[in-house]
Ligand SMILES: C[S@@+](CC[C@H](N)C(=O)[O-])C[C@H]1O[C@@H](n2cnc3c(N)ncnc32)[C@H](O)[C@@H]1O
């Protein structure tokens with residue numbers, strides 16, 4: 001018997017509010033203008049501090065409203081014309097309407113505000129580089145439609161894919177690959193069998209990884225291999241049944257840093273901004289100043305981006321990472337670079353690690369956790385009593401939370417730096433050096 005399905009309830013659509021005039025006071029870290037109307041906070045997409053704008057409420061809440069900018073009555077002196085034609089719709093960038101130096105100022109203020117309880121007096125140092133053409137990795141979405149296909153990124157205010165012709169934050173070689181791909185995919189049988197495409201640029205050149213949603217014929221695969229050869233691109237395929245593409249050891253990727261070579265699978269984590277990564281690792285070596293008496297833990301170590309440079313300078317280094325495949329890559333990278341003072345361990349750092357860490361005589365700890373931070377592992381770090389902790393963070397609020405915990409347990413913030421890894425976006429990366437308080441007092 002056929003089951004009757006309940007009629008789908010359409011989502012409740014809120015009626016649009018009237019267009020009203022707002023004075024914009026400040027900017028959220030997600031680049032929304034903050035204004036008040038009759039005392040109620042309103043977040044206005046696209047509005048800048050100091051501006052008088054007209055906006056229409058699109059979502060009314062109990063505590064705040066969200067509104068769309070309809071007209072700028074008085075513009076901010078820091079407003080600029082976005083360089084990318086897709087900026088209004090594309091969810092990839094949020095700050096292109098704000099001058100580069102003001103973007104940095106906004107990020108500095110946001111980071112300072114987050115760290116006010118632990119580093120109120122610390123001078124905020126800065127690492128930054130080119131405002132565009134910095135992304136050496138990107139994930140492109142593909143959506144096949146009757147009338148053609150969409151290739152691009154998710155939209156700002158919807159999950160829909162926005163058709164992108166050129167993305168200015170990609171490195172120049174990736175922009176060329178993107179354009180060539182877009183041309184070749186038009187009307188090609190592959191288009192309806194691909195969900196995502198991953199682009200990568202490193203010391204090996206550029207690569208394209210197709211994440212297939214359905215198997216494809218060998219002849220089609222051969223056709224694309226020929227395309228890749230013509231465009232000097234390495235091609236990888238992730239089959240619909242695979243969680244990661246199968247890649248032969250001879251086809252692994254490589255990048256270089258600090259005179260070292262790092263080999264990795266094209267889907268392993270690597271830092272997206274190559275220049276900033278070089279500056280960041282150099283700064284970490286400078287601040288932590290590893291020497292031949294230091295025993296150092298590199299937590300959340302990936303394929304050894306910090307562990308190997310540390311191992312060039314320290315007595316002993318242990319890198320810990322949850323992904324077995326990256327731990328294995330770290331070990332191979334140590335061999336590749338003939339570094340024998342570094343070991344790697346696979347462990348989940350949301351749990352205590354039973355590897356006798358407190359007996360190692362650890363002097364310094366470097367940690368670079370994901371956005372969620374490292375709260376669960378902080379007690380384990382404190383137990384080891386390192387003299388210094390270098391915290392690399394991609395989320396200022398979890399950094400602030402973790403730093404407050406460490407400060408309460410006897411550490412003191414000595415240096416903080418904003419690292420502008422992702423210009424034009426609201427992402428804030430930071431580095432913080434903490435010293436054991438007794439050490440600072442010379443006890
Ligand atoms: C921000 S990346 C940093 C990687 C590396 N330090 C680098 O610079 O390339 C964070 C790393 O933490 C790892 N990770 C995430 N959750 C983890 C966990 N619970 N335990 C251990 N490692 C974890 C990820 O696999 C990733 O490699």
Ligand code: SF4
Pocket residue numbers: 084085086087090091092093153164166167168169170424
């Ligand atoms: S991510 Fe690329 S396409 Fe999207 S707005 Fe930024 S520069 Fe333009």
